[in-house]
Amino acid sequence: SKSRPSCHVIGPKPPSVTPSEQQTHVFPMKEKETLWIFGYGSLVWKPGFAYKRSKVGHITGYKRRFWHGDEFHRGDKIKPGRVATLVQDPEACTWGVAYEVSSSEIEGSLQYLHTREVLLGGYIITKLQFFPKEKDQEPLLALVYIATSDNPMYLGPASDTDIANQITTCRGSSGHNIEYLVRLAEFMRLCCPEVEDEHLFSIEAAVLGVIKLCDQLPTCLDFSQPAPN
Ligand SMILES: N[C@@H](CCC(=O)N[C@@H](CS)C(=O)NCC(=O)O)C(=O)O
Numbered sequence: 001s002k003s004r005p006s007c008h009v010i011g012p013k014p015p016s017v018t019p020s021e022q023q024t025h026v027f028p029m030k031e032k033e034t035l036w037i038f039g040y041g042s043l044v045w046k047p048g049f050a051y052k053r054s055k056v057g058h059i060t061g062y063k064r065r066f067w068h069g070d071e072f073h074r075g076d077k078i079k080p081g082r083v084a085t086l087v088q089d090p091e092a093c094t095w096g097v098a099y100e101v102s103s104s105e106i107e108g109s110l111q112y113l114h115t116r117e118v119l120l121g122g123y124i125i126t127k128l129q130f131f132p133k134e135k136d137q138e139p140l141l142a143l144v145y146i147a148t149s150d151n152p153m154y155l156g157p158a159s160d161t162d163i164a165n166q167i168t169t170c171r172g173s174s175g176h177n178i179e180y181l182v183r184l185a186e187f188m189r190l191c192c193p194e195v196e197d198e199h200l201f202s203i204e205a206a207v208l209g210v211i212k213l214c215d216q217l218p219t220c221l222d223f224s225q226p227a228p229n
Contacts, residue, residue, distance in 0.1 A: 034102055034106075036142040043099075057132040060093050061128070062089060063086070063199070064096075068154060074174060083177075083180060085147040124151075167203070181207060182204065185204045
């Protein structure tokens with residue numbers, strides 16, 4: 001974004017904790033206080049938990065990269081898929097969606113995300129300042145799930161072609177790895193059309209190139225259906 005705020009990475013990376021500890025450990029919660037959760041990968045199109053409202057916006061100090069392996073949702077132990085994580089970069093911003101979870105839903109949402117993101121996905125939680133797209137709205141503190149480079153599933157950088165070849169041939173319990181990539185690219189085109197996300201769109205172009213070469217879109221990829229919530 002043009003007038004990029006200075007980067008706020010609030011506090012050191014906390015160790016991954018259980019959902020109830022998450023609730024107090026990450027955010028000392030007052031009675032009736034809501035919790036904001038920021039998504040930048042599958043959470044932007046499949047949050048999977050109940051929320052009061054959502055806002056499109058960005059966090060600063062991190063770039064989104066398809067550098068995290070996934071042996072469950074979009075891959076398996078033999079052919080791990082590639083999914084999004086955040087990598088620290090003081091000059092970068094990452095766009096996604098922040099969801100406001102009401103106090104009565106926080107425990108259930110954190111339990112759900114602990115299984116999906118931490119146990120199955122290898123992410124840990126941290127908290128970052130989120131900047132809503134609407135200019136008249138104040139920044140807010142949000143929970144974020146990040147898979148760091150010391151994570152056993154970390155795959156790290158690779159060429160667009162190598163990443164595309166991997167994504168094109170992987171699928172897991174939640175579906176094909178291409179779906180994960182294309183739904184995220186669709187979200188960015190729809191909700192953040194002014195944002196240049198060279199990494200995301202160059203991988204998408206490389207995947208579409210591979211698919212053209214094979215002269216078919218895997219039939220499993222019917223994007224005419226809306227994303228599962
Ligand atoms: N933490 C990121 C990435 C979340 C993510 O993509 N997690 C994977 C686990 S490896 C997932 O839940 N996948 C579900 C799916 O692919 O449908 C976010 O905020 O969106």
